Amino acid sequence: MNTLSKYALILAACTGMLSCSNNKTVRGNYGIVPLPQEMAEQQGASFELTPSTQISYPEGNELMKKNANFLSSYIKEATGYELPVVAGVAGKGINLSLDKNIQNPEGYKLAVTADGIQISGETEAGVFYGIQTLRKSIPTAKDANIELPAVNINDYPRFKYRGMMLDVGRHFFPVDSVKKYIDILALHNINTFHWHLTDDQGWRIEIKKYPKLTEIGSKRSETVIGHNSGKYDGQEYGGFYTQDEIRDVVKYAQERYITIIPEIDMPGHQQAALASYPELGCTGGPYEVWKQWGVSEDVICAGNEQAMQFLEDVLAEIIELFPSKYIHVGGDECPKVRWEKCPKCQARIKAEGIKGDKKHSAEEYLQSYVISRMEKFVESKGRHIIGWDEILEGGLAPNATVMSWRGMEGGTEAARQKHDVVMSPNTFVYLDYYQSSDTENEPQAIGGYLPLEKVYSFEPVPEGLTPEEQKYIIGAQANLWTEYIPTFSQVEYMVLPRMGALAETQWTDPSKKDYRSFLPRMIHLTEVYDRLGYNYAKHIFDINATLTPNTESGMLEISLLKFGDGDIYYTLDGSVPTRNSIKYESPVNIDKDTDFKAIVIRPNGNVSRLFNEQIRFNKATIKPVTLKESPSKGYTFNGASVLVDGLSGNENYKTGRWLGFQGKDVDAVIDLKTPTEFSTISFNTNVVKGDWIMGATSIVVKISDDGKTFREIANKAIPVLKQDDKDGLYPQEITFESVTARYVEVIIKGSKLPSWHGGAGSDAFLFVDEIVIK
Ligand code: ACM
Ligand code: ZN
Secondary structure (H helix, E strand, O other), X not given: OOHHHHHHHHHHHOOOHHHHHHHOEEEOOOOOOOOOOEEEEOOOOOEEEOOOOOEEEOOOOHHHHHHHHHHHHHHHHHHOOOOOEEEOOOOXXXXXXXXXXXXXXXXXXXXXXXXXXXXXXXXXXXHHHHHHHHHHHOOOOOOOEEEEOOEEEEEOOOOOEEEEEEXXXXXXXXHHHHHHHHHHHHHOOOOEEEEEOEEOOEEOXXXXXXXXXXXXXXXXXXXXXXXXXXXXXXXXXXOOEOHHHHHHHHHHHHHOOOEEEEEEEEOOOOHHHHHHOHHHEOOOOOOOOOXXXXXXXXXXXXXOHHHHHHHHHHHHHHHHHOOOOEEEEEOOOOOOHHHHHOHHHHHHHHHOOOOOOOOOOHHHHHHHXXXXXXXXXXXXXXOEEEEEXXXXXXOOOOOOEEEEOXXXXXXXXXXXXXXXXXXXXXXXXXXOOOOOOOHHHOOOOOOOOOOHHHHHOOOOOOOOOOHHHHOOEEEEEEEEOOOOOOOHHHHHHHHOOHHXXXXXXXXXXXXXXXXXXXXXXXXXXXXXXXXXXXXXXXHHHOOEEEEEEEOOOOEEEEEEEOOOOOEEEEEOEOOOOOOOOEEOOOOEEEOOOEEEEEEEEOOOOOEOOOEEEEEOOOOOOOOOEEEOOOOOXXXXXXXXXXXXXXOOOOOOOOOOOOEEEEOOOEEEEEEEEEEXXXXXXXXXXXXXXXXXXXXXXXXXEEEEOOOOOOEEEEEEEOOOOOOOOOOEEEEEEEEEEEEEEEEEEEEEEOOEOOOOOOOOOOEOEEEEOOOEEO
């Protein structure tokens, strides 16, 4: 039997306290996240964990004593009883030890027999991860005996860098919350906490030499409401960490084998510092701590020696506070408009002999100058810099590590240049993005669409690299930017359970990863979330639906899947399902307008969130359709059928309900299968001007009886959108004298970005969802 089906058996044998607590013995479950590299259940008898089981550690090893105390406290969280911690070797207990034969410095072995539990690691960190595994395998079962099946686990991480970032610049989270975040990281075997400490909207760390950074820079007078609505809340907002607090948090993290990498973002994202010390900016200000979101054009003046000294002084204090090998210097999103006009910056460009070329402007090389100078400084203190992928522009500083966030391309290029890389692409691990397409029922987020499965599918090592180059990918990280995350409870909601998917990518060998195996283990981990009171997103308990157009039958097939106990019930008339509704047994086929709703009802009466789909049929729905030009990479989803699947999109263009085209027409040929009469064609476009998505500019309709020779029957021009036209859905329609035909070709043209647009002259995107023929 393979190991995966063994977990399934354990899961089936005892899914929690309900089914097993009568005899007061509850079985453990090794189906955990991240999945261990090697696990073999053994034939022998189980170990029985009771309130008198002892935890031992090697005498005199304070770190191991701490580890033993962690384990005791974790077991108390699950069972309510506190196991005694003893030095030496506990006979039939849990023994923690070091074993130099274990190869990976974070690897561990966990062996359970009837006679005891042995957790060993090459280092104390390895033992800590063994403890996390045991902790996750122990069920929540107050005052019960725990039966742990005999097992041998041999486990170690895939990547040595396993990171998670938290932005405390946009919203501030106090020390207790940050410690809770660190606890959450530890539960997921994450060993690096990237702490984004400063931004345009707030400076959050005390710097002794520059007291105004916190006196002034840590407070903004108010905050914009929503997505830069132009309306403000009128509430002063602020907060910062004293250096004593920082030291306390660093120690707290160290005890949990987590390194904190501090980030001071430079030379952009510095408006809070400029508000404190206006002489550091190109114009001299005045500046205010920014009250809105986005990227400020006011940045540190790269031509001002005093500003360079400021950055070094700040880094000097940061290096004193944080023992990490890496110091993050940001480097992202630094607009160059001030530098282009600033006499000091231009004088620096001249003095340094910097010249623009085809690849980069002089100002981009100037940014590279600043980062390289900071690297020299950081290296002089025995540390290394890490920066966002923009530090590639204008040339990488010699020892810089690159954090690739604008997709994987920057990281791929850096690895080719033999620089270490942490992959952190927004396409897979920006946890500030929506985790559901049903955005109306989510807390407001920055945008995007990043469900659990997408995070799980993240593979940090790009295929195009040689094995030698691949070695430069030292790990992976997810980021949590907090513009739209004002509370720590919402932080928890955004990172959980997606951090589970991240953890498995960071830890487990990709050959062992499988989403279907992950889901039940992820649900198992929520048992630990529940006992710790974490506010996690519950979408994994929702119905997982696959909607498949079948052009043979002309029907939309709805296939539903759930994880955990209970039955699915559904309705076709728009009413909310109950236990009396139709019980789901097999896929449902839809061939007319239907408001489909479904729920899972659990044995304890709990009900999942409602699955809700409006399916609308017209003469084109579920008909064969082809596209003459392909949608853009990334916005192709299920291909042409998206245009006639009976499913409309909402304003989020990334949900798979829209196809996106750039520089290409939507040129769709629909086969109505029999000669059909119609006189109207309509569709929506989805406009998000800031994302380069504009509307349609013309529609042409052609018809054919044989699918080969088409003749045009109607066309229409549509005015290009103006700067103050709203974003959102734009319904378009073309009507004509009724015709009868079997084949219909619909050509929808987009446009270039108009002169008022920041990207003027480039091809705009055009997003279309359903083509409706009536
Ligand atoms: C970033 O998201 N600006 C690194
Ligand atoms: Zn300047």
